[in-house]
Amino acid sequence: MPGSWNISSRFATALIVVMLCSIPGTVIGQNSQNVPREYKVKAVFLHRFLQYTTWPSTPSLDTLDSYVIGVLGDNPFGSSFNSVIGRTPKSTDNKTLEIKFFNSLSELSACHILYISSEDPSIIRRATKQVVGSGTFVVGESETVLKNCGVAQFFIRNNHVKFMINLNAVKEEGLKIDSEVLELAEIVRYACE
Amino acid sequence: MPVSENIPFKGLKDAPIRRKVTVVSMSTALIALLLTAATFIVIDFLNTRDSLAERMSSLAAVVSTNSQGALAFDDTDRAAKNLDGLRSVEEVDYAALIKLEVDSTVSVLADYLKPDAGYSQFVPSVPKTSSAEFTFDELLIFQPVEIQGELVGSLFLKVNLSVVYGRIWTFAGIMLAVLVLVLLLTFLVSGRFHRVITTPLDSLVTTARSVTDNHDYSVRANKFGNDEVGLVIDAFNEMLIDLQELHHDLEVRVQKRTSQLQQAVTELESFSYSVSHDLRAPLRAVDGFSSALLEDYSDNISEEQRRYLEIIKQSAKQMGALIDGLLAFSRLGRREVSMSEFSISSIAHQAANELELSGSFDIGCLTIKDVPKAYGDSTMVRQVLTNLLSNAYKFTADEPTRNIVLGGDTYDSEFNRYYLKDNGVGFEMKYADKLFGVFQRLHHNSEFEGSGVGLAIVERVITRHGGKVWAESVPGQGATFFFTLPRHRLAIHDEFELRSQERVEALVQPQSEVDEQ
Incomplete structure (x- = not known):
């Protein structure tokens, strides 16, 4: 298949570097040219989640004038979001897109989608506990996110980025996710405490 | 007889009217039918083509809408599965979902090739508006895919026009059959129609021939209608009436003259016979008494007197010969x-x-x-x-x-x-x-x-x-x-x-x- 998911040798080398370092989510570079394709894809996916999801009216979200994607911890996306920042991701309203980087839990503020790059269960548990019930679409890289009432988790299958969605969390957070997304997702149901 | 050179279809000049009528009606039918067929075929071709384009565009819209998610999340399996649904649409030879990357490059996410169709190269592109473009034997459709107004890719369809051309051939075949049928019917029907023209003409010809052959001026040509042939027949009949009168007058005059002439001839013959016959009696007297004078009074007459009497006798004899000749001549006319x-x-x-x-x-x-x-x-x-x-x-x-x-x-x-x-x-x-x-x-x-x-x-x-x-x-x-x-x-x-x-x-x-x- 022409122009498909074959990862070029340049990015393969980058991936090997990432694996050798054994530090997932490590910032490899601020330049998007050096960001692994995996994270470029994930950045697009986060953007798509934003486009396909309708949020409920909650006290914390209502304070926001724009759509906010928050990245907790290290930023693996580099400048991948640069092309979409400031644009209006949805055709239904004029809200622009904003990316917020939270270096620590203490900095965490209201956002529509919260991406947790860390796979550390304690960090995840603390983070989710902080945002659950505020209508936040929590996305993470480990199952712990889903088990703690996070909404989505990325995973790799056949070199393709896939994602799982916890329907209970969707319900809990009052989100409405387009069926297009749900059809493509692997659906799981972990109970929210 | 001068033959005008200014008639169309010179080749038919000497053909019988029956063939002329057949040729004229058959060519009329042929022209009409060919024009009609051509018009219908063109209209049908355009209609079928347009309806195909419309149908395929709708199909592209549906498939592209269904493929939004696949394009949004780079899901090749889903994309392939979506395109595989086109298997039931036999007009589609090839389909491809084209993804517009963040860096504005384009790549084919998934494609579908109809099992018996040959792959042909195309340039993947993600246009902002949908397009349907006809080549000689293909219809190329690009349908953009958007998510929340954001262009994320496009669907490309390559549609074969065999349906359109198939219809044309079917239509042409039917038209050909109809054409043959119509020509056959026209041939049969014109075989009867020509009589409308030839029957009055035949009647005219028969009458004219009867007049020239038998000199019978009492016949009249039958009139069948008031068209040009009818006018000719009228004129012909009027000419016949004139001719008949003239002929009759002439016959009567000739008969009259002949009988007058015959009477005159008879009278003349009778007269010359009587005259010559009656002339003989006095001549005999002249001859007889001259002879009597010569015989009975030969002693009393002088030599000169005798010579005169001989001349009288000789002249009488000569006159008798003349009268004999005249009688013989006139008798010729009276002999059976x-x-x-x-x-x-x-x-x-x-x-x-x-x-x-x-x-x-x-x-x-x-x-x-x-x-x-x-x-x-x-x-x-x-x-x-x-x-x-x-x-x-x-x-x-x-x-x-x-x-x-x-x-x-x-x-x-x-x-x-x-x-x-x-x-x-x-x-x-x-x-x-x-x-x-x-x-x-x-x-x-x-x-x-x-x-x-x-x-x-x-x-x-x-x-x-x-x-x-x-x-x-x-x-x-x-x-x-x-x-x-x-x-x-x-x-x-x-x-x-x-x-x-x-x-x-x-x-x-x-x-x-x-x-x-």
Whole structure:
């Protein structure tokens, strides 16, 4: 298949570097040219989640004038979001897109989608506990996110980025996710405490 | 007859009207049908093409909408599965989902190739608006895919036009069948339609032929309608009416004139017969009493008186001969004729013998060659030969040896030609046409005796038989008299016989034949 998911040798080398370092989510570079394709894809996916999801009216979200994607911890996306920042991701309203980087839990503020790059269960548990019930679409890289009432988790299958969605969390957070997304997702149901 | 060159379809000029009608109606049907078929095919082609484009565009819209998610999340499996749904649409040869990357490059996310279709190269692109473009045998469709107004990719469809062309061929096939059927029907129908034109014309031709062949002017051509042919028939019938009247008038006039002429001729013949007959009585008295004077008073008359009386007697005798000739001439018209085939040579022998007995011929100077037989009244023809023989004998009187030859041969299919050649004085050719008139004489009585009736009788007899008579001569080198007689019975003889019969019946002879002699 022409122009498909074959990862070029340049990015393969980058991936090997990432694996050798054994530090997932490590910032490899601020330049998007050096960001692994995996994270470029994930950045697009986060953007798509934003486009396909309708949020409920909650006290914390209502304070926001724009759509906010928050990245907790290290930023693996580099400048991948640069092309979409400031644009209006949805055709239904004029809200622009904003990316917020939270270096620590203490900095965490209201956002529509919260991406947790860390796979550390304690960090995840603390983070989710902080945002659950505020209508936040929590996305993470480990199952712990889903088990703690996070909404989505990325995973790799056949070199393709896939994602799982916890329907209970969707319900809990009052989100409405387009069926297009749900059809493509692997659906799981972990109970929210 | 002049033929106008300014008619269309010159090749059909001499063809019968039936074929002209067939050709005209068949070509009309052909042209009409071909135009109709061409129009329908073009319209149907455009319609089918447009409806195909519409259908495929809708299909592209549906597939692209369903593929939004696949494009949004780079899901090749989902994309492939979506495109595989096109398997049920046989017009689609190839389909591809094209993804617009963040860096504005394009790549094919998934594609579908119909199992029996060949892959053909295309340039993937992600246009902002949908497009449907026809090539010669394909329809190329690009359908953009958007998520929340953001262009994320496009769907490309390559559609074969076999459906469209299939329809055209089917349509053309049906049209061809209809064309053949229509031409056949037109041929059959025009075979009947041509009668609308040819029947009146045939009637006209039949009538015209009947008029020319039978001279029957009472027939009329039937009129079938008030078209051009009808007008021609009207004009023709009017011409026939005029002709009939003219013909009738002419016939009546000819009949009237003929009967007047016949009456005049009969009266004239009767008159000349009476005159010549009645002239004989006083002449006999003149002759008789002159003889009586010479015999009874021979002693009392002087030599001079005797000489006068001899002159009177001689003149009376000459006048008697004239009257005899005149009587013989007029008697010709009153004889009943009996036609048969007879031998000219034996008739000539008889005539020569008779002439020799009366001392006016010498049979020794006559040579009769092998001559063909003739058809006619032998008695009349004997008179002809008698006259010609005595003429020949008479005009060879000065020759040391008389040489008279009778010959004959075939003249044409109906006539034989005979001639009598002598070595006598002959005549100048400028008088040739005067020879056969009554009382026309080229020589003075003192040179050659004669009444001037002989050759007139010859001409009359030969003419009555339908033949002709003429003479050729060089003065001093003899003369040749030619005449023709029928070889067999001719149509003219019926009238000849009938007229002579009528004339004989009509004539009341004033005195008996015995008295004449």
